[in-house]
Amino acid sequence: MKIPWIHHDSHQSFYRTPFGAVTCQHRVSFGLSVEDGEEEIYQVALRLWTDQEGEKLLSMRLVESINNQQIYRLVFDLPSYPCLVWYYFIITTNTSTYYYGNNPHQQGGIGQVYLYQPPAYQITVHKENSLVPSWFKSSVMYQIFVDRFFNGSEDGRIMNPKPGAYLYSDWNATPSYIRDQKTGAIVQYDFFGGNLAGVIKKLPYLQSLGINLIYLNPIFESSSNHKYDTADYKKIDPMYGDHEAFQSLCEEAEKLGISIILDGVFSHTGSDSIYFNKNGNYPGLGAYQSTVSPYYPWYRFEVYPDQYDCWWGIDTMPNTNETEPTFQGFIIHDEDSVLQHWMDSGAKGWRLDVADELPGSFIKALRKRMKEIYPESILIGEVWEDASHKISHGESREYLLGEELDSIMNYPFRHILLDFILGHFNSKEVHQAFMCLYENYPRHHFYATMNLIGSHDVPRILTLLGDAPPESSLSKEEQGLYRLSPEQKKKALKRLTLLSLVQMTFPGVPCIYYGDEAGVEGYSDPLNRRTYPWGREDQVLLTWYRKIIEIRRQYDALSTGDWISLPIHEDIYGYMRCIECQRDIFGENKKNNRIFVFINRSLHQEIPLTIDVASFGDQPWMDILHDSHEFSVLDSKLNISLKPLEGKIIVQKL
CATH class of the missing domain: 2.60.40.1180 (Golgi alpha-mannosidase II)
Incomplete structure (x- = not known):
């Protein structure tokens, strides 16, 4: 059977206008071209689908013939509410039925003909006037893992060490997890002594680099070095400082034109916390200790008290019930809520840890309250995929439809560039992948994505760019000892200049992971959380970062x-x-x-x-x-x- 030539390109205005995401009730024009051939065309239909209304089959009208091509068109008013609209075409002839849909990679643009129901094209329909504050879009961000950045104590000692903590005397030592040999559980955390006073002392350095926004990994009290097991949402970890230290940081940063955003870890707490209190280290009744605890409704117990829902099965991180009114009140709505407390203290926004594990209703409520406290505040979500059509826990997420996130961590940006620079993608594939995001994201979100090439959750970018052996081929001890050879490092540094050049000139908000600009190497956690190499920085690389950030600022x-x-x-x-x-x-x-x-x-x-x-x-x-x-x-x-x-x-x- 000879399949007729059929064509639609969602990136070309001849076939779809306007391009990309649109506001509610916007009118969209669809076009399809079909060659004049042996088969007689009975009907060309546009099949539309939304989760709320289901399927619509709309007949398209033949409007003209151009060079043996019949052009069919249809104008349709999109829904009055935010949603995703999916579409493809059905062409019925006197002998067959053909479908024209998205390409197999579902990246938009040119699709292809199928003999069965095809993958659909996407149109993101978002609320009108859901813009991102302009100050954020012009920012250059810097991510700090506080324990590993700088110790600002006058005597150089580690502040308020935790009982049983492993403390390094050598700032340049290799971090490691001390685990139980049988269970693999972490039995002792290691600390280097970085603190908020250290961040304050290094603000001039960050200003000289061109930074005007700092994202701090969690700083609230917890028993770990990473702080993703929160013990007290309203208390700075004593190893980092206190409330006054945080206020001083925000005040001193503001004098230099630098804003501070915090890491909000609300999908779970620590088991060793005021709220759960499994270890009995806090006064009062935690949820683990009694069902009459005010915190008991915050958690989901399967068999009380030792079997409970926890983050990725890690029992030191019990999951919270974010729809529980008292939990939402504590985090969002109360007079002295966690949001109110820290934003009154100077925070200009939040990064939401594991946003896909937070209910949409929680994120909407949190963002609404944030904007009431400070209209120019920023909410960033940790999302690893295309955030426009993310599905998690059976729920279609609405991150970019106008009521949830201002920005997302742009891990696809990192993946695309790495695949290109390491030879896995050619430039056409890079183009297609970026165009997919450009088409799916509302324009204001595309220009506000947190464009990262390094973070605390991925291996150091320099190690990857130096063609280091695959992580899985080395033991943990070998990973800790591994360093790039001079030749590997030379190549890695050249590649990093290319990636950072794109990062600083691409739409979105570039984010530097502390130490990447100084040449830090390392495989995955904990090796990607090495200390900043004060006094041992790669000065050529550092000079390059200053130059490229200045160029970004120079050209609007x-x-x-x-x-x-x-x-x-x-x-x-x-x-x-x-x-x-x-x-x-x-x-x-x-x-x-x-x-x-x-x-x-x-x-x-x-x-x-x-x-x-x-x-x-x-x-x-x-x-x-x-x-x-x-x-x-x-x-x-x-x-x-x-x-x-x-x-x-x-x-x-x-």
């Missing part, structure tokens, strides 16, 4: 300008950032910029590029990374070349 287009993806060569990925008008997409007056960004991932090949710039006039362009070298426009073409592992930022002189 790099934070708010339009973005056009350019998969120009298999080994070269690039894009254009541009502001064509004095008033940009966020309603702010901006300087006109037109900027090309390119990176060459090839280890050995210099690659020439010819770029058609006819629509931009004949003004010269300059390479701002390399002594502002100028390129003339000849016959409406811009000719450049990229050396192996080289990146360029080419700015038009206006």
Whole structure:
């Protein structure tokens, strides 16, 4: 059977307009082209689906024929409520029924013909006026794991060490977990002594780097070094300082134009906490000790008291019941709620740990209260996938529909770039993956994603870029001892300059994981949580980070300008950032910029590029990374070349 040529491209305005996510009740035009062939077309239908209303089958109208192609169109008003709309096409002929849907990778753009029900295209329908505060979109963020950043104590001693804690005398020692050999459970936590006073003392360093937003890993009291097992939501861990130390941090940071956001760990607490009190270390009755405890409704017991719902089966982290009114009141609604307490103390927002394990109703209530306390506050969610259509625990999440998150941790950004730089993706595949996010995310969210290339939950980026042996091939002891060879490190550093170049010039909010800018190496936790190497930083890399962050600040287009993806060569990925008008997409007056960004991932090949710039006039362009070298426009073409592992930022002189 000869399958007829059928075509739809959700990235092209001829086939769907407007592009991407839209607001409620927006009118969308759909187009499909079908070749004139041997089969007679009886009907072309658009099949739409929403979870709320189910299926709609709408007949499309033949509007014109172009070069032996019949063009069918339909205009449809999207629902009046936030949701995801899914669609594909059904083409019925005198002999067969064909379906045209999304491509097998479900990345949008050009789809394909199927003989069965195909994967659908997605349209994200979001609330109107659900914008992200502009100060956040222009930020450069820095993530700090406090124990490993800097000890600011005047005498250099570790503050208020916990009973049984393992304390390092050598700041540069290798961290490790001390586990029970039979169960694998952690029996002793190690500490280096970083504290909030240390963060305060290093604020000038962060300012010099170009940072204006700090994300702190959890700082509330807990028995661990990572603090994801909260013991008291309203108390700073004594090893880090106290309430006054946090207030001082916020005040001193604000003087330097730096904001502070906190890590909110609300899906679970610690078993060794005021609320659960399994170890009996706190006064009063915890949920583990008595069913009459005021905290008992916060948890789900299967067989009281020793069998209870806990995070990933780890019994030191009992899960909370976030829909329990007294828990929501304590975290969100009470006069001195956790939100109110810390935002009154200076916090400008929160990062939600494991957002996909929090009910949507909880996130909505939390965000609503945050905005009442401080309208310009920011709520970031830990989401590892495309956040527009995430499903967790059987629930379709509504993170980006207008009532939940302002931003998400953009792990897909990291995965895409790593796959490209390490040779697993070519530039076309990078383009398709980024275009998928661009199409699915509301515009204001795409420009506010937390763009990271390192975090406390993944191996250090330098180790991965140096082609280190797979983690699974080494024992824990071997992982702790492993260091890149000089040749590996040289390659890794060149690759990191390319990734950080993209990170600082791509739509979204770049986030540096402490120490990445200084050349820290390490496999997964705990080796990715090594101390910051004060006095042993890679100064060349540090200078590079300062330079690229300054360039981001210098050119408005790099934070708010339009973005056009350019998969120009298999080994070269690039894009254009541009502001064509004095008033940009966020309603702010901006300087006109037109900027090309390119990176060459090839280890050995210099690659020439010819770029058609006819629509931009004949003004010269300059390479701002390399002594502002100028390129003339000849016959409406811009000719450049990229050396192996080289990146360029080419700015038009206006």
